Amino acid sequence: xxxxxAKHGEVKHNYLNAGDTVLxxxxxxxxKRIAVLYLVSVTLFFAVGGLLALLIRLELLxxxxxxxxxxxxxxxxxxxxxxxIFLFLIPAIPAVLGNFLVPLMVGARDLAFPRLNLASxxxxxxxxxxxxxxxxxxxxxxxxxxxxxxSSSYSTSQVTLTIIGAFLIGFSSIFTGINxxxxxxxxxxxxxxxxxxxxxxxxxxATSVIIVLGTPVVAITLLLVAVERVFRLGIFDPALxxxxxxxxxxxxxxxxxxxxxxxxxAMGVISEVVACFSRKRVFGYHxxxxxxxxxxxxxxxxxxxxxxxxxxxxxxxxxxxxxxxxVAVPSAVKVFNWTATMxxxxxxxxxxxxxVMGFLGLFVIGGLTxxxxxxxxxxxxxxxxxxxxxxxxxxxxxxxxxxxLAGLHFWWPKMTGRMxxxxxxxxxxxxxxxxxxxxxxxxFVLGYLGMPRRYHWYPEEWQMLHVMSSAGTALLGIGYxxxxxxxLWSLRNGALAGPxxxxxxxxxxxxDSPPITHNFExxxxxxxxxxxYENHHQQEEVASGTGASTAEA
Amino acid sequence: MxxxxxxxxxxxxxxxxxxxxxxFLTAVTVFFTLLxxxxxxxxxxxxxxxxxxxxxxxxxxxxxxxxxWSMIPLTVGLIVFVWAAKLYADAYxxxxxxxxxxxxxxxxxxxxxxxxxxxxxxxxxxIPAGRPVKLTMISQDVxxxxxxxxxxxxxxxxxxxxxxxxxxxxKPGKYHLFCxxxxxxxxxxxxxxxxxxxxxxxxxxxxxxxxARPGAVASGSGTMAGISTASLVQAGEQLYKQLRCNACHxxxxxxxxxxxxxxxxxxxxxxxxxxxxxxEAYLRESILRPLAKVVDGYEPIMPSYEGLLNEERTLQxxxxxxxxxKPVQTAEVKP
Numbered sequence: 001x002x003x004x005x006a007k008h009g010e011v012k013h014n015y016l017n018a019g020d021t022v023l024x025x026x027x028x029x030x031x032k033r034i035a036v037l038y039l040v041s042v043t044l045f046f047a048v049g050g051l052l053a054l055l056i057r058l059e060l061l062x063x064x065x066x067x068x069x070x071x072x073x074x075x076x077x078x079x080x081x082x083x084x085i086f087l088f089l090i091p092a093i094p095a096v097l098g099n100f101l102v103p104l105m106v107g108a109r110d111l112a113f114p115r116l117n118l119a120s121x122x123x124x125x126x127x128x129x130x131x132x133x134x135x136x137x138x139x140x141x142x143x144x145x146x147x148x149x150x151s152s153s154y155s156t157s158q159v160t161l162t163i164i165g166a167f168l169i170g171f172s173s174i175f176t177g178i179n180x181x182x183x184x185x186x187x188x189x190x191x192x193x194x195x196x197x198x199x200x201x202x203x204x205x206a207t208s209v210i211i212v213l214g215t216p217v218v219a220i221t222l223l224l225v226a227v228e229r230v231f232r233l234g235i236f237d238p239a240l241x242x243x244x245x246x247x248x249x250x251x252x253x254x255x256x257x258x259x260x261x262x263x264x265x266a267m268g269v270i271s272e273v274v275a276c277f278s279r280k281r282v283f284g285y286h287x288x289x290x291x292x293x294x295x296x297x298x299x300x301x302x303x304x305x306x307x308x309x310x311x312x313x314x315x316x317x318x319x320x321x322x323x324x325x326x327v328a329v330p331s332a333v334k335v336f337n338w339t340a341t342m343x344x345x346x347x348x349x350x351x352x353x354x355x356v357m358g359f360l361g362l363f364v365i366g367g368l369t370x371x372x373x374x375x376x377x378x379x380x381x382x383x384x385x386x387x388x389x390x391x392x393x394x395x396x397x398x399x400x401x402x403x404x405l406a407g408l409h410f411w412w413p414k415m416t417g418r419m420x421x422x423x424x425x426x427x428x429x430x431x432x433x434x435x436x437x438x439x440x441x442x443x444f445v446l447g448y449l450g451m452p453r454r455y456h457w458y459p460e461e462w463q464m465l466h467v468m469s470s471a472g473t474a475l476l477g478i479g480y481x482x483x484x485x486x487x488l489w490s491l492r493n494g495a496l497a498g499p500x501x502x503x504x505x506x507x508x509x510x511x512d513s514p515p516i517t518h519n520f521e522x523x524x525x526x527x528x529x530x531x532x533y534e535n536h537h538q539q540e541e542v543a544s545g546t547g548a549s550t551a552e553a
Numbered sequence: 554m555x556x557x558x559x560x561x562x563x564x565x566x567x568x569x570x571x572x573x574x575x576x577f578l579t580a581v582t583v584f585f586t587l588l589x590x591x592x593x594x595x596x597x598x599x600x601x602x603x604x605x606x607x608x609x610x611x612x613x614x615x616x617x618x619x620x621x622w623s624m625i626p627l628t629v630g631l632i633v634f635v636w637a638a639k640l641y642a643d644a645y646x647x648x649x650x651x652x653x654x655x656x657x658x659x660x661x662x663x664x665x666x667x668x669x670x671x672x673x674x675x676x677x678x679x680i681p682a683g684r685p686v687k688l689t690m691i692s693q694d695v696x697x698x699x700x701x702x703x704x705x706x707x708x709x710x711x712x713x714x715x716x717x718x719x720x721x722x723x724k725p726g727k728y729h730l731f732c733x734x735x736x737x738x739x740x741x742x743x744x745x746x747x748x749x750x751x752x753x754x755x756x757x758x759x760x761x762x763x764x765a766r767p768g769a770v771a772s773g774s775g776t777m778a779g780i781s782t783a784s785l786v787q788a789g790e791q792l793y794k795q796l797r798c799n800a801c802h803x804x805x806x807x808x809x810x811x812x813x814x815x816x817x818x819x820x821x822x823x824x825x826x827x828x829x830x831x832x833e834a835y836l837r838e839s840i841l842r843p844l845a846k847v848v849d850g851y852e853p854i855m856p857s858y859e860g861l862l863n864e865e866r867t868l869q870x871x872x873x874x875x876x877x878x879k880p881v882q883t884a885e886v887k888p
Binding site: 379 | 558592606630646695703707711716737
């Protein structure tokens, strides 16, 4: 690992060189080291989920199911969903970037409960390994949604084991959520009032509230499926006296807010990056902050829009549809505010900013195509088709992964003390943008044509669109692999970052890169608004090895 | 690669209405995507670091703008909501009285369809153009979903509960039928065809007992020729007598059970005082779980027929009960 070198040349202490034994990592309670543990873990699971996606797209090159059996195809798309959602998208930004940055941004030494934080990683790993074990030993074929009675009474795959894995992973996010809520309430530095908090913190606060309130519901629901499966206790299967629609209500009560668990942290990243590279305060700070809260609250009341075709009453459908249109408003407000932030800014085209610009375009498409699904009449046609698949990938990849990559590049110098190579990082961002659109734009058309999701075979007339989509996946794969290489390369060979290579505001930039174990030499005192870029002397030359910023007030 | 489809067939009245909304939403999406992308790119170039464009008067917030860009998406959303809700209420609401009734049973991994006159089809549905069709659907195992893209119609097919949907086909032709809810290994093979026929051709098809099938595919699917073409009602009547339902349910309300004559569609008062409508779901529940809803004035003495009747026979019984009208010829009823 890299070691930051101070200007005088002596090796400075930081969290990375604070101990180099394996045990010093496995038993660490330092939020920054736990973030690194999470970074390695989620990256590995992302690779697994990505390979499974590649298998899906290879199979769908031809209309016939000829690469693998239907049994295996069903397992592959199920595990792609389970791994990506539970093991990557939900933890990625909170557990990696949030873990690293929440204490730094609020000026604290660590999270409120450091040992709980370490426990969350162990529980996550236990859940992840159990899910992996289930995958290797027969896999699971229910779809990530685990709908009974298929999951509880008909599937012969490893449903129970996978559910236990997902149950455990749920607890790891609850631990993280509790930690963030308490830290943000109780450990802010002197002078750091609520409206001086970076929007990254507001977003993580809203996310944590959803996690703590929603996750127990899905954990219990999945456990009930396992109970029905193992003990044949009738809960959801009508043959046993249960109600399969009850499951869908309980499942989506969490799993719709889970979409916001995945996207809100990315929105937090976007706010930080767009302000820094526009050299402006985020436009409409209060509106962006409260829109996160609004999303968290209204997001809990829209779950029924996943069930418009189930036989739910027409009036229930109307209420859920109306609320779904309402929840779109705060997201739209955010997008307009970020765009307005760029107006009359001083925009610098760094890789994180390219991801932000990509995010704005893709998230708008993802959000607006959501209106097709909130709208009752069009949802009847589009529900359970590739239109839905394309829509949520625009949110999950175009939104969450673009936000994650923006954040990873933006704070990489802070986490490692080294700069990533800018040219190739920009190239990777462009490849990912192109590959993503080529993969998922054709899927909107497929969905409108009527291509149902989770189909192993499909009618021949849809092959061309599937081939385009698969070609896009190849490009996307290249785009994802590049950062793995250049980021690893930068650990030894990247230019030294210095404390504040971007000339950014925010407490995390006022300490060394990488930060010392206790984050700050002395507790910082906050005396100004967030994103006070206009108050600061503009630093034009940045990030060139010795270009450590002196932007601190 | 055979052919390239970019637009789906439009073959029902609902499809035409949904498409109008779909293209309106598409226009909204394209407009706002281009607006945001255009602004982002324009700002990025004009206000790039080092450009000489004036930054004077840059604001940190503007209440009028915030209200404006909250109200615009809200207004568009509300318009779409009302428009879509109206169509949805029509599509999932009660069908017109002249609707042709077809029963659908979904099972891993095939569609089984029964016409009122006794014709049974697997993975194929023949219907006339221009007349509303009402489907009453149930699953024998897991959740399925009946989806005909050309009609823009989809409805989940649940175990243990009837779901209905109706549509009016407009254009003769052959259209995809899919299962849209993941139902296990052969989910993507749980497919079939809907044949919309000219009314005259449909009559011929009916008269031939489902033999005259233009463009039908062979092997594994199609009308089950040779099977008794006794109508659903006739089959139900036979079953009704065989199970001795008429022992307790006579032409008039009896000592042990209420009459079924003229029952369908009427309101029924239950022992607990609630009032329910005697629809298919109520009849099904009362046959399989008689104690769930006991009619006011009667003792809970009816035995359950759960396990004795499969979904197909339950449908036959219901079809027969639906056919029993008042006033009654007492001669028809034998104790």
